[in-house]
Amino acid sequence: MLNMLRTISQEVNAAKDLPAALTIIVKQVRVAMNSHVCSVYLYEAEQDRYLLMATEGLNKRAVGKVSMSSNEGLVGLVGSRAETITLEDAVNHPKFLYFPETGEERYASFLGTPIIHHRQVLGVLVVQQKERRQFDEGDEAFLVTMSAQLSGVIAHAEATGSIRGLDQQGKGIQEARFVGVPGAPGAALGTAVVVLPIADLDVVPDKTTGDITTQLELFSSALESVRADIRSLSARLAKRLRPQERALFDVYLMMLEHTALAGDVIAVIRQGQWAQGALRQVVSEHVQRFEHMDDDYLRERASDVKDLGRRLLAYLQQGQQQTLVYPDNTILVSEELSPAMLGEVPRDKLVGLVSVLGSRNSHVAILARAMGIPTVVAAVDLPYTRLDGIELILDGYHGDVFTNPSALLRQQYSEVVEEERLINKDLDSLRSLPCITLDGHHLPLWVNTGLIADVQRAQQRGAEGVGLYRSEVAFMGTSRFPSESEQVQMYREQLQAFHPLPVTMRTLDIGGDKPLSYFPIKESNPYLGWRGIRITLDHPEIFLVQVRAMIKASVGLNNLHILLPMISGVHELDDAQHLIHRAWAELINEGFAVQMPPVGVMIEVPSAVYQARELARMADFLSVGSNDLTQYLLAVDRNNARVADLYDYLHPAVLMALKEVVSAAQAEGKKVSICGEMAGDPVAAVLLMAMGFDSLSMNSTHLPKVKWLLRKMTLQHAQELLSEVSSMDNPELIHSTLNLALGNLGLSKVLNPVSSVQT
Known part of the structure; x- marks a missing residue:
């Protein structure tokens, strides 16, 4: 059974899309459980109904047509109770519903389990048998395991737009939200500009060479070109960063030294491998070493090695980097943003950064915080290659990215950005003033x-x-x-x-x-x-x-x-x-x-x-x-x-x-x-x-808001609020109580964006 679970999981994870994954599930589970029917019903929240999305054993023409309300049928019962239900005589159960187009009246026994992801019921996985069958604990355990596997697939499909959010042209059908990790605080509205890898190391083949000298010269030329690019980018950022921040580019240059990555490439070339193949081999080895390290910071260096490898390969292939047009309010998006990519965008056009990979410790996140650019990292479910040119909202406070935002969400975040701008504009009048409450309490x-x-x-x-x-x-x-x-x-x-x-x-x-x-x-x-x-x-x-x-x-x-x-x-x-x-x-x-x-x-x-x-x-x-x-x-x-x-x-x-x-x-x-x-x-x-x-x-970004709010209230009122929430045992109640109280004082404009934006 364990091998069967492993096999099904591998096939499901390799499926090209959600329908393919569902088809694999119903086919394999039916065989594994030696049952007559296996079906998947997905919950459609807009209609509050369960829709038959895949089946093996029922009439295939019923797929996409048969549905039932969330409070109807055995499927609805499983979903509403959010627990597994086993019935030996399902036909006589009061919740049994008959659909002629499925041929369901022939199946006596029923085993259904909810498909749940992050406490949300996404659907129901069902197994049925013609004759009466008492499904045992092993059967239930197997089906629960498969539903857990399926929950991740469905949740990922929801996030990437396989069900909704993006159409085949990459344009939005409706608003979609993707969750990442805050990299640098702030909010931004703008247009996505997707930066694709400048060269693909993975497809470079091995090739022996008899002219080692020429290959070494090609690599040396590429090396000098990339060094020049890095120095140029560092100089371009000179006015925006102090030497200590720009020192991050020195890390790149050190990697290109003959005692580091460059030296390893030269050694492989001298063994008879052509320059491109040697580069691919060395970069792959370095990346694997970094990615298998336990430390977060060291793992982040793998992305630096990949970026350098792509840049070197582009010169070896005489390839040209992407010709990008940066519109006003550019939100730069890439699988792995690098400091070099950030430096190539005109500062007056850049409003935000999104990286599918990376963490708070990545070099680009460190630079973004230094430059005050809202950033989201680790947005792993973001289908970034399909976002170029579409409208995004970036929430660097909470790590959210919204594609094709609704008019309401756009208005709400526009207000957040405008309020931040106004508060910062008022900074001149607040800068020289201490943080003193209305009743004279000074809080530095x-x-x-x-x-x-x-x-x-x-x-x-x-x-x-x-x-x-x-x-x-x-x-x-x-x-x-x-x-x-x-x-x-x-x-x-x-x-x-x-x-x-x-x-x-x-x-x-x-x-x-x-x-x-x-x-x-x-x-x-x-x-x-x-x-x-x-x-x-x-x-x-x-x-x-x-x-x-x-x-x-x-x-x-x-x-x-x-x-x-x-x-x-x-x-x-x-x-x-x-x-x-x-x-x-x-x-x-x-x-x-x-x-x-x-x-x-x-x-x-x-x-x-x-x-x-x-x-x-x-x-x-x-x-x-x-x-x-x-x-x-x-x-x-x-x-x-x-x-x-x-x-x-x-x-x-x-x-x-x-x-x-x-x-x-x-x-x-x-x-x-x-x-x-x-x-x-x-x-x-x-x-x-x-x-x-x-x-x-x-963080200095937050200081104006805190000063503005505390200067508009009294210490006594703050103490009264503390006394009120101290008796509460639920953090959500504490949040709502404070937001309501401050809102009633007319101080809502500096509340946390999560409090004021309804998503």
Whole structure:
């Protein structure tokens, strides 16, 4: 039976479309269960009916014609109850319906199971027998397994438009929504411009050559051409990015060195393979090595290798890149977007990016955030090759892409974009104003930074300090650990840019979804593994160099705060503080006149919540990392689409934990801040202010909205709202209560787009 299931699954996954998959299912299940009939009924939500879509055993002419209401027949009974039903004498069941065109009266026994995907009943899979038959548990288990297999096929077909959404010409029949992962925040409306691979390495054949010298010369010429292209693109982005951001292109150039990918290609050519075949072989080997790595960041490098391979092949084939026309409001779409593709689009025309593959850690996502371009990545169900020239809406806040949006959805998102524009336009009047409520409560709004490009946007938005400088971002853009002097230069630039405002620098936070290519970490569960402070305490030589560089960079400025990530107990804080004081003492002995900076603890794991009072007693301040804390408290990977709906920082458990942390800090007389997505949500910011957080730190994009909202309400009203929702046990009720209350105050225009857009 297991082999039969495997065979059917393979055939179904290889089917060209939904009708072909359904045909395979009904044929194979009928044989496997030794039954007379197997049929699939799909639920049509618009008509609220189940329609016969495939059968083996009934009259084929009934397919697409026989249907029944959702509350009719045995099929409707299975669907409404969402459970498997077995009947030995189905004909005499009160729900039995007779359809002459199917010949159904001849079949006595019935076994039906619902086809369910993400809690939605998509249809019913039915097996019938002429004579009476008592289907056993094994029969039921087999059919349930097949329905689970079929649910994924149907859901994918729905998403890709095989049932609805796109016609054969690739133009939209009606609106369709595709779910990806937020890559960079923002919303955009525009026209899709699809970038196809510039050359197809997969179809390059092997070919021996007797003229190795000529092949080496061809490859050398292609190599120089691609290097020139990369340098040109980097120069083209020079005005938009600082050197640290443009250093991502250096990664490409390093891959082209003779000690890396290029050297491997040359070695294969010298063995007698022609240049194109050698390139295909080496790129394939490099891609496989990267794709099989456990670390997310390293897997992302596979897309960089593929992009370079295609560019080299295009020159070897004397092929020309696509001639693309970029209309106004271009949304660039590709299977794997690369930084080079982004650099080729005129900035005044580019409003959004969509990548079928990739993650938040891809180079293009990092650059998009630095440049403020709304981006969605990992939209795996998006039929991107059929989208060129059609209208899209991109929601970079929540990872949604809408094709051929309805007039209503277009209007709603247009309002979101316009409201963002107006808020940003009002920035000049808000920039120099502190975030003070109507009853005089001052709540400093800080920003999260990592790239130098973040500095200018933060200053334009009136940030009152840096609540989180992600030092690992600079480490991710290099091929080795930066030296102490190199780190001093990076940190000094941040500290000077914001002086005299405080700059909170987090020590190296790698591991989990942020490994370094030159410091690989292979773990089966990296989020619960060797990451954050655990790594740097195990490698004091790395930690001491970084802390020395931070403190040295603050000479004469004294606006540095040091933040320790992933602290799970007082012993880790004690060890880290010992090393920090050692580094400071070394610098004092070396003649540097510098103050000992405040040292804080990130509260991002549950154990730190329960030891918050002890940690606050030992540290100078606390800072909650809302993203990881929510993820760990709810046991939800926010990058996993299957459980993304469960990731909710307004969950009552998260709110309770936050209140405990604030109380612990206040009891010890210490400041407490919060950073992450929650701090940048205007609705959540109301509750955080009411809880007593001393500052909020967020992406600079969100700062104007939060400031605008908090300046238009009172602390007392915020505290009343917190008291009201604190008694609620359902996050959805909390969301609706807050949205309604703020809407009644006339403050709805800065609410989360999910709250205001009806999809």
